[in-house]
Amino acid sequence: MLQGKRGLVMGVANERSIAWGIARACAGAGAELAFTYQGAAFGERLAPLAASVGSDFMVDVDVTDDASLDRAFAALSARWDRLDFLIHAVAFSDKTELTGRFLNTSRANFKNSLDISCYSLVEVARRAHPMMGPGGSIITLTYQGSNRVTPFYNVMGVAKAALEAAVRYLANDLGPDGIRVNAISPGPMKTLAGAAIGGARKTFKHTEMNAPLRSNATLEAVGGTAVYLISDAGAFTTGEVIRVDGGYHVLGMPQPENI
């Protein structure tokens, strides 16, 4: 489904990363991939993964550092004459504020969380835009803590709400150029970022026990959704938040057997 398409994947920390699930699915569907990583240690983990999908194209990017973003997109345009898709799977918040009350969120962590987890999408979309043409697809990752309170998700919920709004505004800006912008919203997944949220194991178990499909999303499921959104099959979907959460979001209460 993605034969001949070229994509940049941001946010692979290890083989459990959602970005890695997406990268693997895209490569399996025929796409050619480039990666960004955050710092040398993540770069070492990424190298064998990238090689396993036939890519040697890796650039060090900290999304709070404009110069590193400029270098990455300069390297990308030197190597490729166009970009068909971009995966933004980047988020961060101080772990000490992903527990306890939202009320205690500090100004510094609020700004940093929104900068890395939301504003960075705007920065990368603006840089990717000149390399993209009709059929281009930008995908970010969100979570239902954006519109429903999930204990301890705290400032990340606010960041994801802002991110989903940014998806809609970017979709409207880039739509006339044929570029689509969407978010995938998986349920809880066992990743580095997921583990940083207070009570992560309980949240994971709760959704697994109560979601209509009685399962949390897999990397393959999220990857498959990304392939659809990038491919021509998703050609008329933009500005959307697509849930890959086993149906958890439709519930009004837990399953009776779990009460």
Ligand code: NAD
């Ligand atoms: P992960 O820890 O594997 O990936 C997070 C990535 O963000 C890492 O690669 C990290 O290097 C990168 N990152 C953080 N700060 C950065 C910075 N300043 N510059 C560049 N990169 C930076 O965890 P994940 O769960 O795969 O997270 C990917 C995305 O999926 C995030 O947006 C996350 O909020 C979202 N998400 C996760 C879950 C979950 O339960 N794990 C559920 C829904 C959505």
